[in-house]
Amino acid sequence: MQRKEKHALFWGAGQMAAMTGSIIWVAGEHLMPLSWRLSLCALALSLAIAGYWAGTRFFIGKIRRENIKWAPAAVVFGAVVFSLLWHWKTEWLAPGTVAIFGLVICWAGKQLIDARGRYRLLGWTLILRGGFNLVSAAIMGPDLYTVWFIGTGLLKILSTLGLIYAVQDEIQQRYARTIDSLSHGFLIRDRRGYVHIANERCARLLGFRHAQELVGRHVSELLPNLTREMADAYFRRFEAPDVQYPIAETTVFTLHNGSRLPVELLGSPYIERGRLYCLVQLLDISERKKKDDLLYQAARIDPVTGFFNRHGLASRLAQEIDQAAAAGRECAVLFIDLDKFKRVNDSFGHAAGDQLLRTAASRMHTLLGPDDILARFGGDEFIVILPGLAAGSATATATGRAAALIEAMERGFELSHHAISLTASIGVACYPLHGRDGDTLIRNADIAMYEAKKAGRGEQRVFNDAMNAAAKDALVIDGALRGAIEAGEFYLVYQAITNAHTGKLTKVEALLRWNSSLLGPVTPDRFIPVAEDSGMIVELGTWVLEEACRQVGQWKHGLLDDVTISINVSAWQLADPGFVALVAQALQRNGLSPRQLELELTERVLIDDAANVRAVLGQLRALGVGISLDDFGTGYSSLSYLTQFQLNTLKIDRAFVMDIEHSERNNKLVHAIIAMGQSLGLQLVAEGVETAGQAAILEKMGCHYLQGYHISRPIPPDELLRFACARADAPECAI
Structure with a gap:
């Protein structure tokens, strides 16, 4: 046999x-x-x-x-x-x-x-x-x-x-x-619960020295918390109809010595001499559970900062909302964005950027209460949850905490032996006032954060319904922007800038307009911020540069042969490593002299990344392109920029020009700006000139150029030619 x-x-x-x-x-x-x-x-x-x-x-x-x-x-x-x-x-x-x-x-x-x-x-x-x-x-x-x-x-x-x-x-x-060589425990028990066969591994797992100590015992004697009723109920599962084998389940055994053992049980029927027995395999899943715990941690914890990630945040926020709803309390969500953090990564590398994120997260955490929750939402965005707040107190508590966080970020950081200034923009949304689920609260806090960014650095905003309408409008605009360039929906108009003494047209500013096939005419103040947020401003700026240079190229060998074209440039464009080469190619392709192009920057562009901007402006000046500072006087650090950056032109903001006839204070301020610009060898352009009186005062003060509705509104290229003819006594205009 x-x-x-x-x-x-x-x-x-x-x-x-x-x-x-x-x-x-x-x-x-x-x-x-x-x-x-x-x-x-x-x-x-x-x-x-x-x-x-x-x-x-x-x-x-x-x-x-x-x-x-x-x-x-x-x-x-x-x-x-x-x-x-x-x-x-x-x-x-x-x-x-x-x-x-x-x-x-x-x-x-x-x-x-x-x-x-x-x-x-x-x-x-x-x-x-x-x-x-x-x-x-x-x-x-x-x-x-x-x-x-x-x-x-x-x-x-x-x-x-x-x-x-x-x-x-x-x-x-x-x-x-x-059986003993198996890496997992093994035993056979009968209907009554008595062990007939066991291997050494099973004995060791259950805290016994030898397998023979198990044989003949009832299974309820092997574990302190296992009763005979539980053992009988387990066996009855093998007698159930249509049961699928093996019967697998995971549990945690408490052994006689008090230690806990996570195991997986695999049960199969075993019939001998017509009697049903239960064959059970015990798999020690301690290592698997450790790996599962690590995976669970990896799925919920941000590896850079050690705080919750987006998935862990969603789970905790849902729990806090449920608890607040049950207890009749409130909670708040703070959406925090570190302003211009990308520049740190670009300048110092991602390792230094990660170190800055860790330091910033640690500093934020020191300002939070023991029950508050901090999470890295992604990139340079963080979220703070303030749970269990008394009814009616969420907004006040959240704004107070946001102010403390903004102040903490403004203290600056030491990074790679460099002092780094950093600010945070914070949006606030509260449960249940601004949403009753986690996704809604986060979305509304995000919307409020973008409103804070628009207001400037280091600001906070509390969500309101008007923001939601603006956000929906921005979403619609963002969708319509996709493909608008290819569809030919954008065009340029030109506003004349004339010599204050002779009235001759010497400069024009190119202004972008959009006639959307979906939305109709969309004003720049609606679509430009959306394009900046989405990053499309780089593509739009490239189109404006090419189109403006093309138009000036068409004006050559005519009345506007020597005109200077002025275009606005965003911080995103200056951060593009290929921007200087792009400018050089546009000039060469259209046969223009570099002095015929002037790039207008706002104070915000200079503030955001002074070191990088200074380097790019140096390359543009070396190329021969003019640099103009737009809206001068509206910021808070303008005077320092006049010494830091090689500027050619200052544009005096319309806010000062509009009251120059009736406000002695504005009159003196504009006069001081013009005198300062002249002493520094800068060209001065007054924006928003709307009356003859304003033009006369500015000319008397020594302002070089005038721009505004008194001179000309933004007009198409052919109308600009007619305007130039009206201002010049040229033979070709008489034809």
């Missing part, structure tokens, strides 16, 4: 041959001649000797299959030798057979004792059986054959049972070692 157990096969064959020889000798006396009996008994003896020898050698592992190929020849040779010997000395037949077989049995017993310590009893039994055969051969006569037969029969039964036990024990040990 166990064909793979070669020792069992050979032992069985040897014992069968020995029994067959005895039967032939006893029963064959009247059935066959003596010569046949002797030959068959000799063959049987050879087979018995070969069987016991091969079985023993196989059992102790000292023989291989290839060694058996000589066995048939050895059996035949032995049978011939024994047959000849017994024919020659017939009286030796009985004692010789008994003695030879006894020697083989003794040898087999000695081999088992030496090689397998656990089978010493079987070895001694075989030696006793072989020794009995030898003694019988030496002293026992024919009259005592009955005694010999009875004695050797009993010893044969004992040794045969021992051999059977050895075979079965080897099989059992093999499967036991296989």
Whole structure:
């Protein structure tokens, strides 16, 4: 039956041959001649000797299959030798057979004792059986054959049972070692809950020293919190119809020593002799749980700052809203954006940028309460949740906390041995006033943050419905902007800038206009901020540069041959590494002199990234392009820029010009600006000139150029040509 157990096969064959020889000798006396009996008994003896020898050698592992190929020849040779010997000395037949077989049995017993310590009893039994055969051969006569037969029969039964036990024990040990070699625990329990089989790994997992300590116990005795009812309920799951195997579940065991063990249980049915048993595998998932925890952390924690990330924030915010709703309380969301953080990354690298984020997050965290939550929403954006606030107090608490955060950011940072100034723009949204779910609160706080950015650096704004309308409008505009350049929806108009003394047209400012196929005419104050937020301002600025230079190129060899074109440039364009090359190419492509192009910058552009702007402006000045500072006087650091940057022109803001006739204060201020500009060798342009009186006062003060509705509104190129003709006494205008 166990064909793979070669020792069992050979032992069985040897014992069968020995029994067959005895039967032939006893029963064959009247059935066959003596010569046949002797030959068959000799063959049987050879087979018995070969069987016991091969079985023993196989059992102790000292023989291989290839060694058996000589066995048939050895059996035949032995049978011939024994047959000849017994024919020659017939009286030796009985004692010789008994003695030879006894020697083989003794040898087999000695081999088992030496090689397998656990089978010493079987070895001694075989030696006793072989020794009995030898003694019988030496002293026992024919009259005592009955005694010999009875004695050797009993010893044969004992040794045969021992051999059977050895075979079965080897099989059992093999499967036991296989089970014990498993990396997970294993046990079989019956319907009543008693353990029948367990491996060593199972014992160690459950806090026992050996597997035998589990066998025979009820499973409820293995764990302190496991009851018999729970064990019975688990077994009943295997009797349920249409159940899918294995039944898998994860749980945490509390062991008798108090330690906790996370495991995965895999249960399968096992039927033996018609009875249902439960085979359970116990997998220690401690390492898996650690990895799962790490993955859970990675999914919820920002690796740069160590605080919540966007996903962790969403989960916590949902919890806080639910708790606030249940308790009748409020909570607030602060959306924080670090102004112009991208410039830090571009200047110092991402490693330094990450260090700045960590430092800023740590500084923010020190200002928060023990229950407040800080998260990095992405990039340079952070969110603070102020939970569990008393009804009616959320807005005041949030604005106070936002002010503290803004002040903390303004203290500056030390980064790579450089002092970095940083500001934060903060938007505030409160539950339930501004939204009843996390997504709405975050979105509205984000909208409020952008309103704070529009108001300047280091500002905060609380969300209101008007902001939402503006945000929706910006979203619609953003969608319409996509593809508007390719669709030819943009065009330029030109506003004249004339010499204050001669009235001659010497400069024009190119102004962008948009006639959307979806929205109709859209004013610049609506679409320019959206284009800046989305980054499309770079593409728009490139188009304006190319179109303005193209138009001036068309005016060459005419009345406006020497006109200077002025265009506005955003901070995004100056941050583009290819901007200077783009300007040079536009001038060359349209045959313009660099002095015919003047780039207008606002104070905000100079503030945002002074070092980078200074370098780019230096390259543009080296190229020969003029630089103009627009809206001069409306900022708070303008005077310092006059010494830091190589400017050509100052444009006096219309806010000062409009009251120059009626306000002595404005009159003196404009006069001071003009005097200062002249002393620095700058050209001065007065914006917003709407009356002849304003123009006369500005000319008397020494202002070089005038721009405004009194001079001309923004007009198309052909109308500008007619305006130029009206201002000039040129022959071509008379045609």
